[in-house]
Amino acid sequence: xxxxxxxxxxxxxxxxxxxxxxxxxxxxxxxxxxxxxxxxxxxxxxxxxxxxxxxxxxxxxxxxxxxxxxxxxxxxxxxxxxxxxxxxxxxxxxxxxxxxxxxxxxxxxxxxxxxxxxxxxxxxxxxxxxxxxxxxxxxxxxxxxxxxxxxxxxxxxxxxxxxxx
Amino acid sequence: xxxxxxxxxxxxxxxxxxxxxxxxxxxxxxxxxxxxxxxxxxxxxxxxxxxxxxxxxxxxxxxxxxxxxxxxxxxxxxxxxxxxxxxxxxxxxxxxxxxxxxxxxxxxxxxxxxxxxxxxxxxxxxxxxxxxxxxxxxxxxxxxxxxxxxxxxxxxxxxxxxxxx
DNA sequence: TATTGTTATACTCTATAACTATA
DNA sequence: TATAGTTATAGAGTATAACAATA
Numbered sequence: 001x002x003x004x005x006x007x008x009x010x011x012x013x014x015x016x017x018x019x020x021x022x023x024x025x026x027x028x029x030x031x032x033x034x035x036x037x038x039x040x041x042x043x044x045x046x047x048x049x050x051x052x053x054x055x056x057x058x059x060x061x062x063x064x065x066x067x068x069x070x071x072x073x074x075x076x077x078x079x080x081x082x083x084x085x086x087x088x089x090x091x092x093x094x095x096x097x098x099x100x101x102x103x104x105x106x107x108x109x110x111x112x113x114x115x116x117x118x119x120x121x122x123x124x125x126x127x128x129x130x131x132x133x134x135x136x137x138x139x140x141x142x143x144x145x146x147x148x149x150x151x152x153x154x155x156x157x158x159x160x161x162x163x164x165x
Numbered sequence: 166x167x168x169x170x171x172x173x174x175x176x177x178x179x180x181x182x183x184x185x186x187x188x189x190x191x192x193x194x195x196x197x198x199x200x201x202x203x204x205x206x207x208x209x210x211x212x213x214x215x216x217x218x219x220x221x222x223x224x225x226x227x228x229x230x231x232x233x234x235x236x237x238x239x240x241x242x243x244x245x246x247x248x249x250x251x252x253x254x255x256x257x258x259x260x261x262x263x264x265x266x267x268x269x270x271x272x273x274x275x276x277x278x279x280x281x282x283x284x285x286x287x288x289x290x291x292x293x294x295x296x297x298x299x300x301x302x303x304x305x306x307x308x309x310x311x312x313x314x315x316x317x318x319x320x321x322x323x324x325x326x327x328x329x330x
Numbered sequence: 331t332a333t334t335g336t337t338a339t340a341c342t343c344t345a346t347a348a349c350t351a352t353a
Numbered sequence: 354t355a356t357a358g359t360t361a362t363a364g365a366g367t368a369t370a371a372c373a374a375t376a
Contacts (some may be wrong), residue, residue, distance in 0.1 A: 012299075013299070014287065014290075016299070016302045016303065016306065017287075017290035017291070017294060017302075018215070018290075019306055020290075020294070020302060020305060020306050020309070021196070021290060022212060022215065023306055023309035023310060023313065024192060024193070024196055024309060025193075025196065025208050025209075025211075025212050026235075026236050026309075026313055027189060027192075027193065027309050027312060027313050027316075028189070028190075028192065028193025028194075028196060028197070028208070029193075029209075029235075029236050029237065030236055030313050030316050030317060031186070031189055031190065031193060031316060032193070033236070034316045034317070034319060038319055038321045039321075043190050043193075044190075044194075046190075047187060047190050050183070050187065070191075070194075071191055071194050071195055071198070072194065119324050120321050120324050122179065122182075123319075123321055123324045124316075124319055124321060125179075125182035125183075125185075125186060126182075127315060127318065127319045127320070127321075128312055128315035128316045128319055129182060129185070129312065129315060130315060131311050131314075131315060132308075132311065132312075134177075134178070134181070136308065137181045137182075137185060138181065139304065139308070140185060140305075140308045140312075141181065141184055141185050141188055143297075143301065143304075143305045143308065144185070144188035144189060144191075144192050145188060146296050146297065147192060147293055147294065147297075147305075148188065148191055148192050148195050149296075150292060150293035150294060150295060150296060151192075151195050151196060151199045151289075151293045152195060152199070153292065154199060154203055154288075154289055154292045154293055155292070156203045156204075156285050156288055156289060156292075159284050159285050159288045
């Protein structure tokens with residue numbers, strides 16, 4: 001994709017990359033700050049409750065599947081779940097098949113809480129996306145998927161200090 | 166934009182919104198996790214150094230301007246800067262005009278560190294964006310700007326609990 | 331009186347290593 | 354031996370309120 005005979009092209013690519021990643025950072029920070037403020041829970045908690053509230057997981061999710069789904073480590077998910085358990089939003093139950101495994105499920109309190117904040121979430125989304133047409137939303141989702149996959153695959157083990165280049 | 170006589174349309178909008186915000190969350194988490202691992206600094210530190218390394222701010226940035234530029238609170242920027250000062254990457258100097266104000270500048274160590282990690286950052290960006298054409302990158306930046314502006318403007322003060330609706 | 335930056339405090343999230351119980 | 358989950362610990366980021374110095 002790059003054009004080795006046009007240094008100006010490389011410069012404009014670098015410039016757009018800088019802007020792009022700075023904006024991704026800002027969107028992450030803003031999402032965290034605004035959702036915590038307006039909805040009342042952190043974005044990690046919100047994504048856990050959202051994952052567990054889906055119709056297809058009424059019986060809960062395996063701890064390890066949930067960690068992978070959210071993209072967080074087992075240890076950190078454990079910490080997040082401890083706080084949600086303290087607030088009686090989720091609970092862990094032993095899996096009947098694999099006795100090592102645990103299933104994470106919403107408590108009735110957690111489900112009620114989730115239902116109660118739906119109007120706020122709906123409005124948060126609606127107001128945030130007011131300037132998007134439907135097609136733009138679809139394209140945006142694809143871009144987000146693509147860059148996430150891209151970042152997961154990054155391997156810099158062959159990139160050393162500048163003197164190596 | 167919404168169509169009040171077609172509930173199926175509203176459902177598909179809700180579905181895409183759910184997907185969209187979950188993906189934004191995942192991209193934020195992934196950016197934080199992967200950049201910390203591969204580059205060696207957190208995304209907040211990286212954005213501070215990036216902001217201060219721009220040619221137009223060789224004389225540093227006002228503390229308050231930096232906080233606004235990054236979208237973080239003054240108190241939290243203070244904490245981030247304390248860690249960067251501890252590592253001798255930035256320093257705060259009194260402003261000559263307004264004696265209340267401080268300018269934040271890169272130290273020589275900080276500038277050298279920033280220059281040294283450029284190859285890694287360049288490669289991180291390049292590998293992450295491998296599947297994007299130039300035009301898609303431009304469109305993606307615009308989407309990110311738009312949703313950030315949208316989230317900043319959200320006001321849920323008129324949205325109560327479900328019983329109010 | 332308002333603004334700039336700082337301090338204090340508490341909470342949340344994250345990374346890493348070591349551990350247990352079970353497979 | 355490998356996997357699922359947990360514990361322990363340290364560090365980093367964030368929200369809120371209160372404060373001093375200067376405008």
